[in-house]
Amino acid sequence: MRLFAIRDYRRLFGAQVIALFGTGLTTVALGLLAYELAGPRAGVVLSTALTVKMVLYVVIAPLAAAYVDRLPRRTFLFLLDAARAMVVLALPLVTEVWQIYVLIGLLQAASAAFTPTFQAVIPDIVPDEADYTRALSASQVASTMESLLSPVLAAVALSFLSFDRLFLGTSAGFLASALLVLSTRVPDARPGDRATAWERATAGIGTFLGTPRLRGVLALDLVVAAAGSIVVVNTVNHVRAGLGGSRSDVAWMLAASGTGTLLAALVLPRVLDRVAARTVMTTGAGVLVGGTAAAAALAAAGLLTWTGTAIVWTAIGIGTALVITPTGKVIRSSVGRNAVPGAFAAQFSLSHLAWLITYPVAGRLGTDTGFTLAWSVLAALAAAGAAGALLLWPRHDGQDLTTGLTTPARHGHDTNRSALTRAA
Template sequence: MLKILANRTYRHLFLAQVIALVGTGLATVALGLLAFDLAGAQAGAVLGTALAIKMTAYIGVAPIAAAFAERLPRRAMLVSLDLVRALVALALPFVTEIWQIYVLIFVLQSASAAFTPTFQATIPDILPDEDDYTRALSLSRLAYDLESVASPMLAAALLTVISFHNLFAGTVIGFLASAALVATVLLPKAKQVPRRSIYERTTRGMRIFLATPRLRGLLALNLTVAAASAMVIVNTVVLVQSRFALPQSSTALALAAFGGGSMVSALVLPRLLKNIKDRTAMLFGGGILVAGLAVGINVTTYNLLLPLWLVLGVGYSLAQTPSGRILRRSAHAEDRPALFAAQFALSHACWLITYPLAGWLGAHYGLAASFIALAVLAAGSLIMSSLIWRPAHDREIVEHTHDELSDNRAHVDDTNAERHEHPYVIDDLHRRWPR
């Protein structure tokens, strides 16, 4: 897997991603402590609002940013967004009012909503070989999982010698280092696209997404992934420290078990996907998530929770990591930024549903009710995904006609009614999926 790091451009981008992730992790810890410093017992409400603002920025900003990203140099855009994030992190230690947290978080997450899809859409152009791209996806998954474990540990170590305000300095350094690494490489230019209105550019990714059966199936599967991960992220602390009456270190270990399962899955995926289809692997991962949520209803001890969270981590990575491969083969290179932005927005819309659902049900009706509801939601969306994303709709080369095209269109060989076949994606010449 690590041999793709021999590619200098990808190596620098990967290191930029890792360093920025560590900086973001430090900011997450520091933000929680800042909220407690300003709001005391109401810190949970402050963080909950900040999380809602984050998701709103992700959902609303990503498609708009993608509409303008196709007209801008990628390197300049990524470096500029890193600098914006660094400036916001630099301002956070000087916050004295809660509303200031909300404003800065919106700016920070808006920059991230523009940065991440643009970054993701650049990688397929750097690594055109599918096996290399699969390894890159797995490495990216590993980076996210390692960050979830390493950043809290690093923050805990730093807090023994510095105040939490100084953790934001680590975030600033992370974003500046990320910008410097991106600035050292030449990125492939985005493919030129026909001039379109702002509305067309903003909605293009969504329209391609919703017109492609395998992507509609991916959207349903996103909800399965969001249901399971929301249960873990929102209710682990409640399970461990309230139900089982264990310390914070046990909460960290449980979350590490989930991340560890995800890392194991990411490590085996490149070899696994050489032998089975993406659809099979992802739906199987979704099945693991549904089964895990169902089993969770009867978890009564911490020793049972740890292996369950490990298994959920395996299913989470299995269902989510190959999505980049699906997006890559579902659009032309010039449409990939818009499509990655659509996936970014829609997947976070799923979390915007499941995060409050997991927390509200657990708080008002108990954790068993939360497990049951999320298991039902995950199972229903998995069934929907398998029905929408049928094997017949997963073929790359599709036979079709162009009855609506005139004879002088170069795409049609001899007659506009003649059937022909080629790798099929939704674009200006193919606006609907063939029946």
């Protein structure tokens, strides 16, 4: 592929992939650490730690996008990776729950700044428009693959290592990512055309709130978060306490969800050539609503066995891929090229608002009242998000995305409508 012939992109992409897998392995190990420290209340600990993560993502990502053009970006990315390596190295030494919150706060603050900075670098090292689009897609594929392979790698490692050794491996991964960044020629950014940091930080958010199809994407983010919280927060308690499984079983059950994601990702490129992104994404929302409802119903009936859990978790993975994979295409078709990094940073930040709602429901409510009520609430939130997406995202607007039309939709519904009229 011509894209990977670009030396600097190849190395920077490698750094991103290594960092992604480091984050994925850390998530698995963190769940097991929470269970070691808190036992049956591990869901509360994990959901609180992940809520801290979401708050930082919502706040820091837009600020990083706003100030990234004023920083030496290669040095900044290197320092962020180095900071994550040191934080992860300290996690096995944790003996109190509050220490998890502090370290996770530091880790996720660095991660929240890394992603928008990385996205802002891509157009400067990949100048060709077609290659730039492929680079954005490659980043999405890497994220999809991480969701499958991280739990699998963790399951294999846990077969002969204690879970705290996973932290050592992820720390080494972040250091490798930092060295790859340091070997990349990343040009310093040109100052943006917006006068204030506030304008730069809120530009992408304004685009999302002012564009019908992107408002629909935000509603779908709630669906993904509602279903995903069940998998991320509750798997460790459900497998260890409910099913009597081992640490490796936790990782393999997480991998079931990742398998669903991969299966959908393999067929989606061909599907998206023929089917509207809106149709694919709302179908995925339907799958996720069904998955969360099935989880609640099976839990209420006491029938969420190993097989039932694996089936539901796989369905959630499939639905997640159907919603998330086309998102980049929708964003790119909605803004001009110069606004793409800001739009992706806004999606990164705003999507985590949904997780900020659903993580406490899955963790605290699930621990205090049981999975049945918590998952029923999450199923209701997923249904509300799916209904909201259907109302907010006009059918004709989504259908047009299959034609390859790319119109700057930064001025809301009227802009989209006029563009469609001209195209007709």
